[in-house]
Amino acid sequence: MYVCLCHGISDKKIKKLALESGILDIRGIKRCTALGSQCGKCVKQAKEILSDTVQIYSQAS
Ligand code: FES
Numbered sequence: 001m002y003v004c005l006c007h008g009i010s011d012k013k014i015k016k017l018a019l020e021s022g023i024l025d026i027r028g029i030k031r032c033t034a035l036g037s038q039c040g041k042c043v044k045q046a047k048e049i050l051s052d053t054v055q056i057y058s059q060a061s
Helices: 011-021 026-032 043-060
Strands: 002-004
Touching: 002 011, 002 043, 011 026, 011 043, 026 043
Parallel strands: none
Antiparallel strands: none
């Protein structure tokens, strides 16, 4: 599913950055991608996905 339609960034990409690259905050995701740099509508949903991913990851480890 696309989270950022302006730049074609999917939820999978956000989860991958969090789990494989250890980027666990929205600022880091924004630094690595163009997320939120155009209309900004995607940032709220991206934060929720990131938060859920971090929570699931921390419960599993
Ligand atoms: S949807 Fe991400 S910047 Fe517009």
